[in-house]
Amino acid sequence: MIADFGYGVLVVAFLTALYSVYAAVYGELKKKPAMVESARRAMLLTWPLLTLAAGVLVYLLVNDHYEVQFVYEVTSRSMPLYLKVTAWWGGQAGSLLFWSWLMSAFTSLVTLRKWDRDREFLPWVIVVGGVTMAFFIGMNVFFENPFAKLYQTFGGEIAAYTIQPANSILFTPSDGRGLNPLLRHPGMIIHPPMLYLGFVSFVIPYAFAMAALITGRTDDRWIRITRRWALWAWLFLSAGLVLGGRWAYDVLGWGGYWGWDPVEIAAFMPWLTGTAFLHSVMIQEKRGMFKHWNMLLIILTYDLVIFGTFLTRSGVLSSVHSFAQSAIGPLFFAFIGVTLITSVGLIIYRWDLLKSETQMTSLLSREALFLLNNLLFMGILVVSFWGVIYPLISELFTGQKVTVGPPFYERATSPLFAGLMLLMGVAPLSAWGHSTVKTLGRALWKPALGAAIVTTVLAFTYTRNVIALVGFFLVALVILVTLYEYGRGALARQRSQGENIFVAFWNLTGRNRRRYGGYIIHLSMMLMAIGILGIELFQVETQGTLAIGDSLELAGYTIKYKEVASWDNPGAGVNYTRAVVEVYDANGNLLGNLHPRKDFYFDTQQPMTIPGQLASLKDEVYVLLIDWEPINQESTTFKIFVNPLVNWLWLGSLLFLVGVIIAAWPDKDPQRVTVRAERRARQTSAAD
C-alpha cells in the first residue's frame, strides 16, 4: 500500500516537472509573468515531492518490505541500519531516484535566489532543470520503478509489477538478497552521494549557459552567477573520485586506487571538462575571449555527466560485451543526443554574439597558456574517450573487437599530465596580454634552479628512475613557484600594510580567494602527484606462506606472523578470520601490529579481503591475508605490498578540499553591500 503511495508521489513529481517546463515556456513567450512565477513554484514543489517519495523508499528499505522488488534486491535482514538506508543508491532504480532528488534540491535552491538582475534567465533555467529532472523521474516512473512489487501468478511465476496483474497474489520473500559485500562499507555512505552531488550540480551552470544563449544575453553574467556553483560541483565531483579511490584501496585488496576501468573513466571525463571550464572562464571574465569555447565546455560537461550517470549506474561498460542492457540505455543515448544537438545548435545560432572582444597576441601570455591548459585537458579527455569506445570502433571497422587496458591510458596520458604540471609552474608567472621568454625567464629561473637542486639531491639519495626524477622536478617547480608567488604577495602586503607576515598571508588569501585558493589547489595536486609517482613507480610486492613465528622481508621491512583466529558473527551473517602480524623496520624496531582480515558473508557466499595497513609519509605497508590452515595454523599465506609515498595522495586530497572551499567561499555580495551602505547613509542623514 505504502509502496503504491510512493509510486503515486513519483508520478505527481513527474507531472510537476513537466508542468514547470510548460508554464515557463508559455509564460515567457506569451509575456505572462504570473505563469513564469507558477513555473518557479512548481519547480520548488518537486523537492518536497521527491523527498516524500524517497522517504517512502527508505521506510520500505529499513522495515524489510521484501515484497518490493528493489528492497529484496539490495537489502537483507542481517544488514545494519546505515547500510539499509544507503542501499537506497545501491541499485539502479533507487539511484535514479537519488539523482532526481539531489537534482530537485539544487533546482529548488536556484529558484530561491534573488533574480532581480537576471529575471530573463529564470524561465530558461527552469526549462533546462525541468527537462533534465523530468527525464530522470520519467526513468523511474516508466522503466525502473523502485516501488514495483513482486506478484505470483497462478502459473507459479513470480515477477515485479507496478500494478497488480489479474489472478495473482502478492509474494513476500522472507529475506532479501542483500547488498554486495564489497558495497557494505562506510564508503557507501559518502562516495556515491559525493559523486552524484558533483554530477547534479554541474547541471546548474549548464542551465544558465543555455539561458544565456536563448535570451542572447551572452556577456559573462551567466559565468559570474554560476562560478560558485561550478566550483562546488567540481569539489563534490573531485571528492567523489578521490573517495572512490580510497575505498578501492581500502577494501578491494589489490594495492591500488585507480584502475582505468570504463566506469571510473566515465566519472573522470566530466571532471576533465569541468576543470578546463573553471580555468577558461577566467579568460572570458578578464579578457572577453573564448566565449564559444566556454559554452562548448559546459555543454560537454553536462552531457558527460548524463553519460557518466548512465555508465556508473548501469554497469553496461564493465564488460565491452554488454552495451545497453536494459531499456533505459537507448533512451539515455537519445537524451544525450538531443541535448547535445540542441545546445550546439544554440551556439551556432548565437555565433556572432559570442565573438571575442580582444585578440590573443603573445604565445606566452597568460591567456595563451590557459588555452594550452585547456587543450591538454581536452587531450586527456580524447585519450580517455578513445579508450572507452575503441572496442566498438575496432569492431565496426575490422569486425574484430580489440580493447585497451590501463597500460594504454598510462602511456598516453602521462606526457599530457606532465605538460599540465609544467603549465602549473609557468602560467602563474606569466602576464595577461603579453609575456616574452625574457620576462618569464626572469621570474622563473630561481624556482627552476631550486627544483633542479631538489631533483639532484633526490637522484643521489632516493632514486635514479628518470621518469620519477622528471616528475619530482615538476612537482618541486610547481611548489616553489606557487610558494614564491604566495610569498611575494604576502611580503608586499607586509610592507605596504605594515601587517606581520602571518596576518599578511591570511588577508592576502582572504582578499583574493579565487587566486590563492587556486594556488592551494595547485599545491594539493602536487602532493597528490608525489603519492601517485610513488605508488606507480616504486610499489613492490611479495608473498609467502608462513608458520607462526616466521617472517618475510620486503623493502627493508620485516613482517612477522603472530597468530590467526576465526569466529562467526551470526547476527551479521559473517565469519571473520583475522591474522595478527608485526612489522619491524630495518633496525629491528617494532613499528606496529597489523590485522589483515578475510570476512565471509553467508547470505551471498562471498569472501571479502580486508588489508592491514601501516601508514607513514614514507611508505605504507599493506598486508593481505590470502589463505590459512584452520587446524594447525602452520601455513598461512600473505601477500604484502610496500606502497611508497602513497599517503601524500590522501594528504593532498585533504589540502585540495581546503583550497576549493577557500576559492568557493561566498564573498559579500557587492551590490548588497552598497545597498546596505546607502541605507546606512540615509539613516545617518535622516538622523541629522
Added chain:
Amino acid sequence: MKINKFVIGGLLILGAVVFLIWTSTAATSEYFLTIDELKAKGSEVTGRNLRVSGAVIGDTIQYDPQTLTLTFEVAHVPGDQALIADEGGLAEALHQAVLDPTRSRLKIVYVGPKPDLLRHEAQAIVTGKLGEDGIFYADELLLKCPTKYEEAVPEQAASN
C-alpha cells in the same frame, strides 16, 4: 601572421595527442575474443595480447596457496549482446554456458591472490597470452557476478 602561430601551436598539440593515442593503442591493444573465436584461431594468436571472456565452472577451480597458483576452466559465452539477450540476459547466458557440456572450454592459469568474486557461474574476463599448450596464462583477472546482484561492482574489485 598573428593567427598562424596559434594555429600551428594548436596543430602541434593535436598532432601530439593523435601520436600518443596511436602509438599507445598499437603498443597495448588486446584482441577481445570469445572462447569459440580463440579456439578457431588457435596457434594464429599464440603469444599475442588477448582478452577472453567466459563463464567460470565452479568444480574446476583449484588454488594452491603455496605458490598462489589458481587454475580453473571457463565455458564459452556469446560475445554479441543480442545473442546474450536471446538467451535471457547475462545471468541466464552464464548459467546455460556452464550447464551445456558441448560448449568449448578454456583452461586458465593465474598467479596471485584468489579473487573474492571467483565462483561458479561468474563471468571471468582474463587478459594474458595463450600458451603453446593451449592453456591461457592470465596476467589479469576480472570477475562479474550478475546472478547475485543487480548492481555492478567496480571492475577492479577482482583484478590483479
